[in-house]
Amino acid sequence: MNTCGLYLHIPFCRQKCFYCDFVSYAGRSEWMKPYVEALRKEITLRGGLLSDGEDPRTVSTVYFGGGTPTALPAEALAGLISLIRESFIMDEDAEITVEANPGTVNSSYLSLLREAGANRLSFGVQSFDDRLLKNIGRIHTAKQAHYALDWAGEAGFDNISIDLMYGLPGQSLDDLKASVEEAMAVKPRLSHISVYGLTIEDGTPFQQMQCAGRFTGELSLPDEDEAGDMYDYLTEELPRRGYARYEISNYALPGRESRHNLSYWQDVPYLGMGAGAHSYGPWDVGGEYGCRFSGTGKLEPYILGQDEVRYDLLSREESMEEFCFLALRTAAGISRRRFREKYSVELEEIFGEVIEPLVKKELLISDAEGVRLTRHGMQYGNVVFREFLLT
Ligand code: SF4
Numbered sequence: 001m002n003t004c005g006l007y008l009h010i011p012f013c014r015q016k017c018f019y020c021d022f023v024s025y026a027g028r029s030e031w032m033k034p035y036v037e038a039l040r041k042e043i044t045l046r047g048g049l050l051s052d053g054e055d056p057r058t059v060s061t062v063y064f065g066g067g068t069p070t071a072l073p074a075e076a077l078a079g080l081i082s083l084i085r086e087s088f089i090m091d092e093d094a095e096i097t098v099e100a101n102p103g104t105v106n107s108s109y110l111s112l113l114r115e116a117g118a119n120r121l122s123f124g125v126q127s128f129d130d131r132l133l134k135n136i137g138r139i140h141t142a143k144q145a146h147y148a149l150d151w152a153g154e155a156g157f158d159n160i161s162i163d164l165m166y167g168l169p170g171q172s173l174d175d176l177k178a179s180v181e182e183a184m185a186v187k188p189r190l191s192h193i194s195v196y197g198l199t200i201e202d203g204t205p206f207q208q209m210q211c212a213g214r215f216t217g218e219l220s221l222p223d224e225d226e227a228g229d230m231y232d233y234l235t236e237e238l239p240r241r242g243y244a245r246y247e248i249s250n251y252a253l254p255g256r257e258s259r260h261n262l263s264y265w266q267d268v269p270y271l272g273m274g275a276g277a278h279s280y281g282p283w284d285v286g287g288e289y290g291c292r293f294s295g296t297g298k299l300e301p302y303i304l305g306q307d308e309v310r311y312d313l314l315s316r317e318e319s320m321e322e323f324c325f326l327a328l329r330t331a332a333g334i335s336r337r338r339f340r341e342k343y344s345v346e347l348e349e350i351f352g353e354v355i356e357p358l359v360k361k362e363l364l365i366s367d368a369e370g371v372r373l374t375r376h377g378m379q380y381g382n383v384v385f386r387e388f389l390l391t
Helices: 029-052 074-087 105-115 131-134 142-155 172-183 205-211 225-242 259-264 298-301 316-328 336-343 347-360 375-379 380-389
Strands: 004-012 055-068 089-100 120-126 160-166 192-197 245-246 251-253 268-271 277-283 291-296 312-313 364-365 370-373
Touching: 004 029, 004 074, 004 259, 004 277, 004 375, 029 268, 029 298, 029 336, 055 074, 055 259, 074 105, 089 225, 089 259, 120 336, 142 160, 142 291, 160 172, 160 225, 172 225, 192 225, 192 268, 225 375, 245 259, 259 316, 316 336, 316 370, 316 380, 336 347, 336 370, 347 370, 347 380, 370 375, 375 380
Parallel strands: 004 055, 004 268, 055 089, 089 120, 120 160, 160 192
Antiparallel strands: 192 251, 245 251, 268 277, 277 291, 291 312, 364 370
């Protein structure tokens, strides 16, 4: 039987971080209960359709993302995990990840999640520097992050990831190094690290601050060279400490790659549930190359079951583009064999003219197995991905 992943979107946060443009709402706790009820209905419905339909699939990974899943009461999250287990055909060793904000959990919260079957945690730590955490509007402190990591280990989680950010207002290379050192001090607890450079997104408080010229003095943003130095430091230091870079932004100890996130890049279907969650695969409307669909992300229509869902059927060309630039995000890159099996044509026949010049510019490596980004190419991934557009 084929497999798939599940993504559950929990769109609540205690407060909005200054850089965030995700679908998430702060100060809407009165919507949590009806939201969980609506999500339970969707899980039951989709579980039935997927398990009993023409193309039944086992679930190999489940990912609770947000927002802040741990903004919900632990019992609500545990109840959702149980319902997923009842409603879908689960792989015995399914990876079940919960994104967590260190400022929203305690020891008993994490123990309850573990007992419910969650086996992976992803903490949005971002930095171990309270000054920087405050600068970006996070609700937690470095001390809370340390406690959360300790409690997670004590609760029995042995697969724990943290996010770290660089390029933050007021951050120097030395500040970043200090955060990495703190992470390394808890290395026995950490199997995975994701790193993200700050980008100023439209509609965020940071965009307003930028327009108002407020990134000065103690809030100065690192310039391009400084941000580049931070990037270089992370890409060299984390592998040196044993965390192999398996995707542009992700590093893991051997065997501890995020199976769920890898499935996004390896063309595995996934079903998103909850307001604004995205899905990809042959679901519902089919299409030879599958479709992508998602709702609006608005809470009320989702809760009332009146959300508008937008479906995009993928053409062969669009499917080939996505196959390539998603696979290129990973260290393994595009597999010639998998491309041939899916499209009955050689990779070179479609993208040969694109690949050759990028190899000459030392952005890509091409060999018998496939095509992948060089280290330099990983830094300029978007430049490479653009070249793979056919439409
Ligand atoms: S906790 Fe995450 S989702 Fe919530 S506002 Fe901050 S960055 Fe956005």
